Amino acid sequence: MxxxxxxxxxxxxxxxxxxxxxxxxxxxxHIIGIDVNEQAVTNMADKISQAMIVDARDDAALREAGIGDCDVGLVAMGDDLEASILAVMNLKLIGVPIVWAKARTKTHHRILLKLGVDRVIHPELEVGQHIAQVLNNPLVRDYVSLGNGYHVVNFRIPKSLEGRKLSDLPHTKDYNLRCVGVMRGTEFAGQDSTDCTLQGDDLLLLLGQRKDLHDFAESL
Known part of the structure; x- marks a missing residue:
């Protein structure tokens, strides 16, 4: 959509x-960015639509800044628990329809969910998990979590698979994985049903659950 x-x-x-x-x-x-730190606001003044010194704990100040007219609000501060909670409450109070918020701890996460936040974000945790997944297997170039335990993983083609037909790989039968396709440079080169011969610089895009993807990667 x-x-x-x-x-x-x-x-x-x-x-x-x-x-x-x-x-x-x-x-x-259109971006309205606010912070109580003058330098932070100054740094963004020429990069976004509006950057203002506003205390998010003050709902009247948020309304005056135009935050109430936003389609989405993101509470991006996580260090000050009280300020984060009050900012979320005020965004709800002034009628922002969608609210996301950053959390630093599990307790903070639970509180934000109780307040009706649409999505709670843990940037450091999520990035750390992402990096660990990539570092854990040298063949994994990148991956995207789709939720419900499913991921799309971007595998480098090892030398043992060069010259093999995509249809000959055991990903579907043995590992319950689905091939989304093969990236060859900037071109989309093949899917399960195509007679694609793998080359050295190809990237294999596979969809499946983490254990199946891990087992397939280990088999390579």
């Missing part, structure tokens, strides 16, 4: 918040 340009309110312009704000702005969205 494609979305048009939307308005995002980013509460907290530290490393995480400013990165999200920059990327959303790059996609052409």
């Amino acid at each position: 494609a979305y048009g340009k939307r308005t995002f309110g980013i509460i907290g312009l530290g490393i995480f918040g400013s990165t999200v704000a920059n990327e959303l702005a790059r996609f052409g969205n």
Whole structure:
């Protein structure tokens, strides 16, 4: 489903918040970023639509800043538990329809869920898990979690598979995996039903559960 340009309110312009704000702005969205730190606001002044010094604990100040008119609000500060909780409560109070928030601890996570946050984010944890998955097996180039235990993993083709037909690989029968396709440079080269011969620089895209993907990777 494609979305048009939307308005995002980013509460907290530290490393995480400013990165999200920059990327959303790059996609052409209208971004209102706020922080109590003057330098953080100054750093973003020419990068997003609006950057203001506002205390998110003050619902009236949030309304005045235009946060109440945003389609989505992101509470990107996680170090100050009280400020994070009050910011979420105020976003709900002023009618922001979708609220995401950053959490630092499990307790913080549980509180945010109780407050009705649509999605709780653990940037450091999620990035750490992602890096560990990639470092754990040198053939794994990257992966994406799809939820419910399923992932799409990007495998480098080892020398043992060069010249093999995609249809000859045991991923479907032995490992309960589905081949999404093969990337050859910037081209999409093949799927399960195609008679694709693997080359040295190919990347194999496989969909499945973590254990099956791990077992397949180990077999290579």
